[in-house]
Every structure is written in C-alpha cells, then in structure tokens.
Amino acid sequence: MEKNEILMIHGTNYKAMTKQILEAANLEALIGTKDKKIGLKPNLVVAKPASSGATTHPELLAGTIEYLQDHGFKNITVMEGSWVGENTDRAFDACGYGAVLRKYNVPFFDLKQDSYKEYDGAGMKLKVCDAPASLDFMINMPVLKGHCQTTITCALKNNKGVIPDSEKRRYHTMGLHKPIAHLNTIARNDFILVDNICGDLDFEEGGNPVVMNRILGFRDPVLCDAFVCEAMGYRSDDVDYVVLAEKLGVGSRDTKNAVITRINDSVMEDKPFPMTGRVKRLAAFAEPKDACSACYGSLIYALDRLSDKGMLHKGMKPISIGQGYKGEKGAVGIGSCTRCFEKSLAGCPPKAVDMAAFLEEEWVK
Template sequence: MTDKEILMIHGTSYKKMTKEILSASDLIGRIGDTNRAIGIKPNLVSPSDASYGATTHPEVAAGIIEYLQEHGCRHIVMMEGSWVGDKTEDSAEVCGFIRLSKAYNVPFIDTQKEKAHAHECGGMELEICDCVQSVDFLINVPVLKGHCQTRITCALKNMKGLIPNREKRRFHSIGLHKPIAHLGLGIHQDFIVVDNICGDLDFEDGGNPVPMNRVWTAADPVLCDAYVCHMLNYEKKDVPYIGIAEELGVGCGDWRQAVVCNCNEKTEELHIPRNRKIIALEDAVDEVDSCSACYGYLIPALDRLKQEGVLDKLDTKIAIGQGYRGKTGTLGIGHCTKKFDCHLEGCPPTEEQIYAFLKEYLEKSKNAF
C-alpha cells in the first residue's frame, strides 16, 4: 500500500472486514518490528453507542487488536480523551472500550488524566499528552462524520483527543483550523483506519447515523481528509485546516491524487445531499470561539426546533462561545454568556437542556405578540 492509496472494504462483519483490509494494506509490513510500542487512537467523543453515529465501533478496534496480536505485536495501548464536557471514562465504558481493554489485555489511557507538555509544531507551540511520546507507531481510528464547526472530521481533527482539555479550549479561542493543521506536525499518524460504518454526516455527536458499512485504510491524513471533503460535497476551501496542513508538509491535499481501491465487491453508493443541516441552522447563531461540546449540542437542538416548525419564531440570534465572556446581550447559551439578559447556564449545557430552554423562550416570544 502506497501513501497515495486509500483502500476500502464493504460489509457488516466489522471485525472480520477490518482484519481483511489490514492484511490487504500490509499493516504489519509497515510496522516492521513487532516489538515496537503501538498506540491505537479511536474517537470516543461522548458516551454514546457507535450505532448513534459519533464514536468508533468497538468491532473495528477489536479487529485491529486481533490482527496485531496474531502477528506477534504485544506492546499495544489504546489512548483517547473525550470532548470537554464529558468524561472519557464514561465514554470508554459505554462505547465498549473498557470491555475491549480487559478482553485483550490492552491498556486504555485516558488522556484527560494524562500529563502534557508543550511541543514546537511548525511555528506553533502546542500541548500534547505525554503518552503520545511513549508509542513508536500510531494507528488513528477516526469516524468519518460531519462537524458543526469544521464541516468534516476525520483523520487530522481526531488528534485533538491527544491534547489536554485546557489546550482544546485554547484551540477554540484561537480558531480551530490553524492549530488542527499544526497538530499534524506535532503528532505523526503512521496509519489510519477510518470507521465509515454509520457516521452522522452533519453532527459530530451523532444522532442521525448514515449507514455506509465501509472501513477504509490510508497512510496520508491530509489526503484522507481531502477525499472525505470531496465525498461529502465540500470544497477544500470549506475545510481550511486541510489546505494549511498541506502547506505545512503534513500531506497531500489534492483528493484527485488518491488511488481508491475496493477490496471486495462494491455496493451501490449512497447519495449524499449537497445541502447540509448545519449550514441552514448556522444563520440562527452568533458563534465566537465556542467549544465543540457547547456548539455541538446547540446545533442538534436547533434542528429539533426546526423540525417542529418553531425555530422561525426566533427574534434574535443566539450567542455562544468564549468570545462573549464578560459581555452583555439578549440571548445566550452556556456559562460564557452569563451576563446576557436571557441565558442558559452550563459548561456545556446538554442538548436536551438547550432544546427545552430555547423552546420555552420561543413560546414566550410567541405569546408576547
């Protein structure tokens, strides 16, 4: 498998498929010395079952571990940190990764509890969890899905789980795209196994899974994300961190250079609509430096209100994000907007809390006329 290749396999026996595509990709050949320390980085953004469309399927991780152990690799760890607002230990339990850890005797490192140190990353100093330095070969296992703030999330953005919560907050305060791209220099991905089974193509926290029943492998995270961008009907300019990472030399950002190979009979392609929910809902929001969880809970709540036909009663934009700290306004979501006339406390408030709060606000607005 070359760095320009993206291999795909289709089916519903996820562990078996994963082992087959790893064999076709000659992962063990890329690793070389089986005594190397190998890290597996899934996406466990929040405590939700993989069928919800947000988190890595445990069967994919199980397939990776079995493949490695069957080829003599014994120094394997899993490492991940959920988004700010949820505890990794809860996500690992709900998503089945504590069970995997016990079944295969593979340690699970909660990066929310790890020490971290600053590293020079192509002109940006970024904090990275110490456990990253302890592995010789990193296997990234992202979920192919949409994202409320960056349009897509896959290989490059999944590395955010390997930085401490304080750094995640800082990423949002300085703008997500540049630090995500520079993190690609600070954390080298040696191999990528993409969970393209049923990711939510709009929301990073899931809720609207789109069954595609595919697993990909790739070696270039930038090319991988560029191809995802193309597949979801976005231009590269719509996801700026791809172009920035390409300029930094992290990888190739031209999806047309990808050599896509199918390892088994190709099933009918799913039609992916060009108009996405998040784009239609963003007009209701004034967002400045919001954290992923806070914004990620707001957008699905707005979608629910839109489906109920009440969102059009909104008479002001909803403020959200760290940029509103100490400021006043009309309607705000989260602790950062605590000085607003009407605000919902929480860091972050949940989707259900946001939904109920905004529905009550809209009902009061309706009755005022």
C-alpha cells in the same frame, strides 16, 4: 501501502473487514519490529454508542488488536481523551470497549490523566500528552462525520484527543482550524483506519447517522480528510484546516492522483436503513431500489449540500438510485446502475461532491 493509496472495504462484518483492510495495507511491514510501542486512538468524543454516528465502532478496535496480536505485536495501548465536559470512562463504557479490551488483555489510557509537554508545531507552541508522544506507531481511528464548526472531521481533527483539556479549550479560542493543522505537524498519523460505517451528517456528537457500511485505510491524513470532504459533498478547499495542513507539509490533498483499491464491491442492504429526522427528510428526495449503502449514504450527503443552498423543495421528482434500476429507463439516476436513464451520473458509487454537482445541473429546476 504507499502514501497516495486509499483502501476501501464495504460490508457489515466490521471486525473481519478491519482485519482484511489491515492485511491489504500490510500493516505488519509498516510497523516494523515486534517490540514497537503501538497506540490505537479511537474517537470517544462523547458517551454514546457508535450507532449514534459519533464514536468508533468497538469491532474496529477488536479487529485491529486481533490483527496486531496475530502478527506478534504485544505492546499495544488504546488511548483517548473525550471532549471537554465529558468523562472518558463514561464514553469508554457507552461504546462497549471494556469487553473488547478484557478479551484481548489490552490496557486503556485516559489521556485526560496524562502529563504533557510543549512542542514547536511549525511555528506554534502546542502541548501534546506524553503517552501518545512516546509511541513508535500510532493507528488513528477516526469516524468520518460532519462538524458544526469545521464542516467535516476525520483524521486531522481526531488528533485533538491527544492534547490536554486546557489546550482543547485554547484551540476553540483560536478558531480550531489553525491549531488543528499545526498540531498534525507533531502528532503521529502512521496509519489511519476510518470508521465510515454510520458517521453523523453534521455533528460530531452524533444523532443523525448516515449508514455507509464502509471502512477506509490511509497513510496520509491530509489525503484522508480531502477524500472525506469529497465523500460528504464538499471540496477540500472548503475546509481551512485541510488546506493549511497541506501547506505545512503534513500531506497531500491530491485525490485525483490517489490510487484507490477497492477490496470488495459496495453492498446492498438486506434491511431498510435506520434513519433519524434530518436524514429521513433528505431521503424523501430519493427513490432507492436495492441501493448499496455507500451509494445511498453518498446521495444523502449530496442532498444535504443542495439543502444548504436552499435548492430542495417539496414536489421535486425523486432521484432514482440502486441496483433495482439496472436496465430500466428513467429521467435522472445516480450511479452506473442507472446508466440507461436519460441523465445518469456514472460511478459505482460516485462521490457525493460529484453527485451534488450533477444534481444541481440536471435535476434542480
């Protein structure tokens, strides 16, 4: 897998999907010799199950460990430190990681208990815990979700889990963006496996999950976060730490020249999407008919961007989306399934950033 590639897989068998995406990336070759010390860094920010939209699904952990062990890698540790004020062990239990790690006999290391050293992160003095710093290969396993201060959070910000709590507090006093970008000049990002199953609409602690049933693979954390911006209806220019990380040479924001490999097509849900308050209110502006989760989820993010601009009002004609509209005529539709509509946005699925621009132009009156 090259640095400008993006791997994408859809479905609901998350463990099998994880193994498929790692096979497609040929992770074995990326890691190298079997004696390599490998770390898995999920997002256990708070003590909430993955269905809340805050934390990494345990199935991704199971699939990754199974892939690694099947390929002869034995030196594997799962490591994470929850946010300040949360106990990592509580988060570990809430996410059901204990059963997974017992099954595969893999240790967990709470990074709040780790020692640390100070490094020069492209001109900033930053502390990083010793266990992640000693690894040969780090698999960063963030959740694609919103964040009240940094707009989005994914690969780059997930590395905030590999620093001591005192440093996490200091980052907040520095406005987060700059230290996060600089941290990623020293923290490892050898492979990024993104949990895009049901990340939260706008809070890192979850509560409003947006179901998309998708897992993504990257080698470049900046490309990852730039793609995530667009998947949530933003441009990467909107998020300072993504722009700065590119300037510091961490990676590239060039999503236009990225090579996207879809391992399978988007999947249609056979049951209604579970929705909470804010997501439900946004969904009221859509009229789905057999919509794929990645398409429908992207539309929720696009509608949220329009809501941010005060463009959603009662009485607006709902937007059509889904495979049930194939061959039908209508006014405004999203995705190639609505190509016979008067106004339709091509793509299968289109990105939320393109949906937001299209709807602003063709639907908002």
